[in-house]
Amino acid sequence: MACSRPNVSDKGHAFLDRALYFPKSWTDTSERLASAHVPDDIRFATKPSLATTMIEQALAAEVPFSWVAGDSVYGVGDLEISLRRAGKEFVLGVNANHCFHSWRPDVTWVGEAREIIKMLPDEAWIRCSAGHGTRGDRWYDWLYCPMADLQASEIF
Known part of the structure; x- marks a missing residue:
């Protein structure tokens, strides 16, 4: 398995x-790694x-990018903090049991994601295509x- 960082722009993608x-289980077994x-020098690291x-x-290399997207594996923690510190926009998934404490003048969200979504009308959901896959369209x-736009220093 791999973790990758593609870049997409109006010029193309790479x-x-x-x-x-x-x-x-692999990094704890030197024989498996050797075989x-x-x-x-490979050590265990989370995705x-x-x-x-x-x-x-x-x-650090000043590679231009505006935002980052990731699924719930990447959704909360050091990646989010790094992006906030760098002033980068992001869309990161969270698990259903992720707890939110977000406040804004117009709305406050407190509780687990699965509970918050129950409070919202069906019309709030939007069905979008993620493109064509090996088994057809992926919807x-x-x-x-909308959540509070916190600075990295406000989180921890």
């Missing part, structure tokens, strides 16, 4: 970085940690909830 992901010819490293390297239901 993969700019990648990192192999090895589960802890797969994995370099000796969010790999993604955070790639984003921080892109920032997903999306919901936008």
Whole structure:
């Protein structure tokens, strides 16, 4: 498995970085790593940690990008903090049990994601295509909830 960092613009798209992901069961077994010819310096790292490293390297190299998207594996933690510190926009998924504490002048969200979405009308959901896949069109239901726009220093 891998963690990758593609870049997309009006000029095209390209993969700019990648990192192999090895589960802890692999990195804890030196014989397994050796039989797969994995370099000796490979240590366990979570996918969010790999993604955070790639984003921080892109920032240091001044690679232009405006925003980042990731599923719920990447949704909360160091990656979010790094993006906030860099002033980058992001769309990161969260698990149903993620707890929100967000306040704005117009709306306050407090509670688990699964409970918050029950309070919203069906019309709030939008069905969008994620493109054509090997099994046909990939449709997903999306919901936008405006949250407080916190600075990194306000989170922790």
